[in-house]
Amino acid sequence: MNTSLEQGQVLGKTSRVAVVVAHPDDETLWAGGLLLSHPEWSPFILTLCRGEDPDRAPRFVRALECLGAKGAMGNLDDGPDQFPLSTEHMEAAILSLLPRLEFDILLTHAPQGEYTWHRRHGEVSRAVQELWRDGRIQARALWQFAYEDGGGTYAPRPQKKASFQISLSDAVWHRKYGIINSIYGFDEASWEAMAVTRTEAFNRFAEPESIPPVAEDGQALTP
Numbered sequence: 001m002n003t004s005l006e007q008g009q010v011l012g013k014t015s016r017v018a019v020v021v022a023h024p025d026d027e028t029l030w031a032g033g034l035l036l037s038h039p040e041w042s043p044f045i046l047t048l049c050r051g052e053d054p055d056r057a058p059r060f061v062r063a064l065e066c067l068g069a070k071g072a073m074g075n076l077d078d079g080p081d082q083f084p085l086s087t088e089h090m091e092a093a094i095l096s097l098l099p100r101l102e103f104d105i106l107l108t109h110a111p112q113g114e115y116t117w118h119r120r121h122g123e124v125s126r127a128v129q130e131l132w133r134d135g136r137i138q139a140r141a142l143w144q145f146a147y148e149d150g151g152g153t154y155a156p157r158p159q160k161k162a163s164f165q166i167s168l169s170d171a172v173w174h175r176k177y178g179i180i181n182s183i184y185g186f187d188e189a190s191w192e193a194m195a196v197t198r199t200e201a202f203n204r205f206a207e208p209e210s211i212p213p214v215a216e217d218g219q220a221l222t223p
């Protein structure tokens with residue numbers, strides 16, 4: 001577990017933080033505690049889907065206020081059939097919706113997502129990774145959310161082997177839970193509420209080359 005001192009050393013004077021996610025609620029589920037623990041940051045949160053969802057969009061605006069963030073919403077297809085979207089399509093949407101292209105930390109989904117499973121999470125992850133690798137988005141580090149759900153057998157948990165973990169204070173945990181429960185409307189029996197764990201986990205990369213290659217379905221490739 002990282003101590004607050006170690007967190008300070010790791011995070012330094014970080015202020016320009018971008019969070020690129022598929023859906024309004026992903027920012028809170030996977031990184032809300034991190035953002036709430038750093039009120040000195042100025043995060044920008046981009047969600048690529050549900051921008052015209054009359055239920056979810058206003059909830060996202062309220063979540064932004066609670067997280068002390070600015071943000072934007074895209075309107076990519078998010079139907080139940082989860083038709084694949086091309087990386088190029090994803091990249092164009094991301095570039096058109098970000099207010100700038102230089103950040104200290106770029107946060108996004110893991111290639112395999114955080115649970116079993118939603119196609120858009122992996123697609124967003126791959127697009128962000130390619131934009132960073134090609135220098136079209138510049139950031140000192142890319143952080144991928146690091147959770148697993150035992151192949152769908154339990155609510156998402158932080159990965160034990162994640163390269164960075166942050167333990168949430170009681171106050172931060174309650175505020176995060178409040179966003180999921182009161183703002184997004186997930187009741188206490190939902191997996192979303194159960195996924196509000198006391199720890200958040202991330203895999204951090206300082207170089208694009210250090211990200212392990214993955215297959216199209218997000219599974220790790222074995223050499």
Ligand SMILES: [Zn+2]
Nearest residue numbers: 022023026118
């Ligand atoms: Zn999602």
